[in-house]
Amino acid sequence: MDYSENFGKMEKGFDLDQAAAEAGRCLLCHEPPCSKGCPAQTDPGAFVRKLRLRNLTGAVRTIKENNILGGACAVLCPTARLCEKECSACGIDRPIRIGKIQRFLVEHSWRTGFRVFEGNAAGKAAAGKGKIAVVGAGPAGLSCAAELAKQGRAVTVFEARPEPGGVLRYGVPAFRCGPDFLKKELADMRALGVEFKCATPMTGKGAAEKLLQDGYRAVFLAIGLWNPVRLKERQKSIKGLFTSLDFLAALRRGEFKAVGGFFEGQACAVMGGGSVAMDCARSALRLGARDVYLLYRRSWSQMPAEEDERLAALREGAHFVLLNQPVGYLADKKGGLKGIKLVRTRLGGKDSSGRRKPVEIKGTDWVIEVQAAIEALGYKPDEDAPSWYPAVASDKNRLILAEEKDCRTSRPGIFAGGDIIRGPDLVVRAVRDGKTAARSILEYLGQEKP
């Protein structure tokens, strides 16, 4: 089985002709509403206009200066409910395909060798000004580090895993954001002079706060959520049962054979209705699973996954088993997964999220026979995360208390953003947090006594 073919290839992007034709549809609005629709202020109104006026280098510059992860956002953003939703062309027929144009422009710069940050030695030059520590090299951390480096600040990014990227590298399948794509995207971080210390977790009591004592003038906590929510808190290990975190990370590490053995030719299940569940289902299909059942306790329209992701999973062959609540597992004598116990549900009244709540229907227990399963039920902070930064206040769900408007925490000098302040959310919002935090940090350092 050719795993690299199945996983390595991203969907084809636009070429110049397609991008130019699409930009030709742009209405070049006054006060472009698409630009207001981008959480990270990537400013599609400007870069599409620049493409239209044949200023391609300028278009790339707009993207990359506003959003250091402009390539990743282009392929991962649910544009249909962000920039493209606001597009004035919707009033005529359909929106400009902004995400596709954005990806083209970023890839075009890679193909032509045009570099926005080439030769920028800001990071090195500013070493005397006092370093800033960023904890976590995911979207929020990278965005903050880039913003600070552009302002001439020296930044060190501490990353627990062997490589930077966070969810982009370990949480999203390669067919959506491939390793080569990410490598090219992150080359800008190096050009900006950002220093990376990978495989350097800031865990342990007070570790994050200790950075301040070590001479870092400010700390940005962008540690993300890496603790999977489980169906049962104390789930005994069963062969063939994965968390989405372990499953997707193993595939990103290239462990296709070890993981694939559980899936190839087998019936398997994915539990959950979010984007990660769709990624897992599509990955399982690419591993050669005979049948992939998506088990979800509510119905199609309540699924948090984007519609195009749901349709992609459906098109690629996943079976959507809706209105069924997984309640437990069956294992064989050797400790291998044999099946999942389910109870049928119906939809009751609305819950706090505004979605109709699933109500179990008594006496409808049944078992779906599967040899492999993935729990894609969401992520939460690590159990002991708050002990890494005792002076930083967290809520009862262990999410750090910080406002989106300034990313300040209860401890002056420590800032936080990304999923650790909000719970699971979009990459582009993490990018926005990174930019917000950078502004706050610069403001904070400006007020600091020399």
Next chain:
Amino acid sequence: MTKKVDLSVTFCGKKLLNPFLLSSSPVSNSAQMIERAFAAGWGGVAYKSLVSDRISIPHPSPRMHPYHCGDRRLVGLQNVEQTSDRGLKPNLLDIAYLKKRWPRHLIMASIMGFSNQEWADLAKACSDAGADMLELNFSCPHMTVEGSGCKVGQAHELVEKFTATVRSVTSLPLVAKMTPNIADMNEPALAAKRGGADAISAINTVRGISEIGLDDWVARPNVFGKGAISGYSGPAVKPVGLRFIAEMALNPELKLPLSGIGGVETWIDALEYLLVGATTVQATTGIIHYGYRIVEDMIEGLSDYMAGRGIGSAAELVGKALPHLHDTGAFDVKRQGVAGYDLDRCVGCGQCYIVCRDAGGDALEWDAEKRRPRQTQDKCLSCMICSFVCPVSGLIAYREMPAGWKRRETVTLG
């Protein structure tokens, strides 16, 4: 983080921030508008043409009409615009204001007289108002009075006479604006030089008809049942503008700085004008289509182009295409080639087959089964029309053939 390159150029002794100017038109109608353009990045202005207050020149209504080509809007623009419809005094006050408020920007007053005296009066008034230079409008296509507008530009002795008149009353640099509605622009340009002009700007609009109403048979714009042959501008006229600028730049007797006008929308258009010999470029239709903001992309695009090619100063680009411009007689016709096909990317539309058969060398056969063209190489004329209609960029590209390669004779039926 645009790399540092120098976009400044020196035009008639004045150093400009960049070569990008507003041309004399509705986009340069008042100081209020012009200073917004300067704030956006334009390097200067040719102010909307001034006439004496002696006669009033009211505007027809409506004034303009678009030429849309397929789904591409405003490929051309038709107008029956007249000279400024504001009084002379407010315009002079605006010029004085601009000069004071924006000293680094080029403030060029455009004037048009109907007699020697008027030319002299307007020139003096604009000099007194503080204009950096004067553009002499010998080219408005809508004047019906003999001895005005492009009627002057078509009568070379009048060009010389009026230029000399202006020359005698002001020491400001004089830029003579030429009409393209003639066969050879060098003649009026030389006449202007003899009269004392310091530079030439070209082209004013091309006289044309953009559309005729199919219900009323009235050429557009339809001014209450009447149409007119009038000024046509925009991307569609750029090839004509480039030609006239190049011809003047190549003329060894003329040797005057040039300001290129006609279809400038993007940095590429501007660059092409520089390459054929213009020191500055002027724009109107591009602004009518997109607004003053296009200059941001002209500045950024040209800067990146220069940085990418290691060109430090925009002035270095002026005339760079001229050494490569020849009469067709100079071509080496021994070297021949064909249209080369990369059929792996072919989508099977067959347009190449249709045009080659009907307008080319009939060098393609059509494989109906596979939906692919098959070329008989020695019938290909290398006209390249197949590549113009091919929807896949770069699929069809010119390929030179070895020396001695021969094209076969066209079939004779008689």
